[in-house]
Amino acid sequence: xxxxxxxxxxxxxxxxxxxxxxxxxxxxxxxxxxxxxxxxxxxxxxxxxxxxxxxxxxxxxxxxxxxxxxxxxxxxxxxxxxxxxxxxxxxxxxxxxxxxxxxxxxxxxxxxxxxxxxxxxxxxxxxxxxxxxxxxxxxxxxxxxxxxxxxxx
Numbered sequence: 001x002x003x004x005x006x007x008x009x010x011x012x013x014x015x016x017x018x019x020x021x022x023x024x025x026x027x028x029x030x031x032x033x034x035x036x037x038x039x040x041x042x043x044x045x046x047x048x049x050x051x052x053x054x055x056x057x058x059x060x061x062x063x064x065x066x067x068x069x070x071x072x073x074x075x076x077x078x079x080x081x082x083x084x085x086x087x088x089x090x091x092x093x094x095x096x097x098x099x100x101x102x103x104x105x106x107x108x109x110x111x112x113x114x115x116x117x118x119x120x121x122x123x124x125x126x127x128x129x130x131x132x133x134x135x136x137x138x139x140x141x142x143x144x145x146x147x148x149x150x151x152x153x
Contacts, residue, residue, distance in 0.1 A: 001033060005085040006076075007068035017061045022047040030064035031057075033087075043126045075101070081108055 008014075014029040025031045025047065034057045035046050045051055075084045083106065086099040102112040114122070 001037070001064045001090075002088040003029070003033060003064060003066050003085065004069040004072075004088070005029075005066065006072055006083070009066050010068060014066070018058070019052050019061070022052065025052050028061070029066045030061045033064045034058075034060040041125075081106065 009029045013027055016024055016028040017030055019025040019028050019031050025035075031052075032046070035051065036042075037060050038054070038057050040046055040051055040057075051057065069084050069086060072082075072084050075082050079101075082101050083103045084099075084101055085103075086097060089096045102109065104112055105114045106112040
């Protein structure tokens with residue numbers, strides 16, 4: 001698997017291919033691709049010690065090449081909000097490619113923003129009941145805060 005992206009990912013801090021802790025996994029540019037290749041559900045499972053230390057995922061991390069996208073500097077000079085990236089996967093004798101200018105959830109341009117519904121769904125997928133004490137668990141959906149009158153918003 002070849003990933004062409006922001007040249008900043010060439011920095012040593014992102015080149016870690018030996019994740020042992022959630023912090024290692026969070027700062028590894030290749031770990032998310034290996035976890036995805038093994039169909040680990042996006043969310044808390046990615047931070048699970050058993051997933052992070054899975055020898056198959058660890059082996060796959062060594063098969064992911066992270067390279068500077070050849071057009072990144074040019075595109076970035078035209079639009080500094082870009083997250084230009086290209087993923088190339090070779091499987092069963094075929095090459096699959098996907099390129100994007102922006103990551104989903106990016107504020108701009110509009111078509112890449114997440115809707116309120118998408119954000120709520122993302123929260124629900126990330127939420128694991130055992131991680132939040134009972135008295136702090138959400139009830140009645142997601143709220144955006146509490147107003148001066150004490151009412152939930």
